[in-house]
Amino acid sequence: MDKKTEQKKVFLDIVQQLRQLIKMEEIQAGEKLPSERVLSERLGVGRSSVREALRSLELLGLIETKHGGGTFLASTHKHQLVEILSMFILEDEKSKKDVELTRQIHEKEAIRVISCTETLRTLPVWDSFFVKLEIEDAISCRDVLREIIITAGNRLSLKVWFQLAAYDGDRLNRNSTEEEKLIIQTMLKSMQLGYEKEALKAYEQWMKTLRSN
Amino acid sequence: MDKKTEQKKVFLDIVQQLRQLIKMEEIQAGEKLPSERVLSERLGVGRSSVREALRSLELLGLIETKHGGGTFLASTHKHQLVEILSMFILEDEKSKKDVELTRQIHEKEAIRVISCTETLRTLPVWDSFFVKLEIEDAISCRDVLREIIITAGNRLSLKVWFQLAAYDGDRLNRNSTEEEKLIIQTMLKSMQLGYEKEALKAYEQWMKTLRSN
DNA sequence: TACCGAAAGTGGTCTGGCCACTTTTGAACA
DNA sequence: TGTTCAAAAGTGGCCAGACCACTTTCGGTA
Structure with a gap:
């Protein structure tokens, strides 16, 4: 003990x-x-x-x-961790790619969990995103992903994600384009309906779009 | 400077x-x-x-x-990170469960990656495990999982996994029972053949068995 | 009541010291 | 020549005290 x-x-x-x-x-x-x-x-x-x-x-x-x-x-989301670790451990391009992939591992799992869980995928918060996506100008990739990870309910996964997301924050914090908003809507809709496969497919497309921009 | x-x-x-x-x-x-x-x-x-x-x-x-x-x-795999973080952040049972789930997120992703990648799933190392499973007495859960994560090729994911695996190491380091060995064989076989779904199914069964023992 | 400046509180850093432990050294020995 | 082993040197562990820069607190004055 x-x-x-x-x-x-x-x-x-x-x-x-x-x-x-x-x-x-x-x-x-x-x-x-x-x-x-x-x-x-x-x-x-x-x-x-x-x-x-x-x-x-x-x-x-x-x-x-x-x-x-x-x-x-500290008020949670201010970890220098990744910054320090990356200084020492992650220096080449392959490693940066690893950070992105690892972050996405957590994102995909969260999407799976939510899609497969009645009580999570039917949460009203997802509807609110549809409104936001149509009305507000400033919706960042990060906002959506954060909500997803939070909802999935694994606090440790959330913590790891925060750190990884902080690492290549520039791309995540940028406001979403109209094209991206459409994809996000598709993804959320699929998730709400419990269509795991479709949701993940939309997610992949979303990430692809993000990379190219 | x-x-x-x-x-x-x-x-x-x-x-x-x-x-x-x-x-x-x-x-x-x-x-x-x-x-x-x-x-x-x-x-x-x-x-x-x-x-x-x-x-x-x-x-x-x-x-x-x-x-x-x-x-x-330091020689890489000795990060106290998770231990410290968990002391401060993870204190209840739910959190311990989170650690396990998070670890499994990385394991599952690795299985997916390998199953879907010709060059990885056909690696001779998997065959060697079949021999080991039959001959050697001491094969731990950890040995198999580590090889899987390493092969998947995401070094950061590997690093995170090491930390998480260290957290509830007792169960992972225990030698596998005959029942578990059978399941592992099923999983590896499915993986080799590229049957992602089946491999993951066997994996889930494996984890279930681990929990009950 | 409102304001301001001194005093107290607090983190930031350095110096120097002593202890416990490890590594190196070198002399005595076989 | 090669070995052994104890002393010396090197190194981390820890503490006390000092001084500075900055923030907060508080009491007196306008």
Whole structure:
């Protein structure tokens, strides 16, 4: 059970304790954490060790710091993770392609899940998209995909997706063209009706269009 | 260098410089990095700042440190990432289920890719598994899945999978029962022949069996 | 009541020190 | 010549204290 209670490194231990502290004191996203000096005293460790732990979490994007202001629990979607990982790991073109493909893996699975789940595919939110697609000018690829992934209900998959989507954000954030909107409508319609195959087919077409633009 | 010294955080700057250093000096995975004191001097910053950067990368699993020995560029598959993220984000049962589902997303996609790709599904490696399944006693679920993901060729997907697989490793590392071996054979055979549907069906059955044991 | 400036609080960074552990070195030994 | 092993050097782990830059807080003045 306590598999790693005998942590060697203090800073890893602090990461653990920080987690407990956040849970105990019910610190919500965006709220302030105790100051470095306070943490140092409460946990009985040096301030530099606390900083090592905090900096680690910051790099992971789990906390944010404001010089002179304090340390705050991050509001989810601001992970530097992919940026850092990509700096070290992904450098060639093949890797960039991998990022895109991996992102699409999660997107496709979400479409499958929704198509096959009565309660999800009949959600009113999809109808709202039809309205948006006709009325609003600014609908980005990302908006639609995000809703899909969120609805599919796998939070971890969502998290991975956010990171990957942040990586080649330019293309995703661009507003959709009329051609794309049509494809999106087809896809959503198929999904609503539970036509998994058709929905995925439309999705593939959509991605193809995105690449060419 | 193009130092964009907009009062950015030194430790983030160090992370960048570290990356360049690794690239410049062609430090390979497993090889040693300069010591903290040397880095501190070369980069013209305090040792504590260097440590904050190194500890961050350590938490990400990009480097490994040996007390008294030195700091080493990590040999890929040892990312603590999921563990840390899950500590903070995934705490309930639902989340554990998410980990499993997310892992399976990548596995299924790999099976699809291989099934649909002549050059991949006809690889001799699959035949070798049939022999192994019959002769060797110790074949773990993980062995088979890993080969599948590797063959599919998406390195990022592989990386994500490694992390997720590490998360609930107990079940994956266990040796396969005779029943499971039969299912695996069915799956591989279908995959070899390009029968995507059947392969996935066998896969689902396999996972179901795993859960019940 | 509204405003402003000083004080307090907080993160950012550096220095220097001590400890524990690993690797290297070199001298004694076989 | 080759081996062994203990001392020395190298390295990470951790802490205390100091100073700076910035933000927030708070009390007094207009």
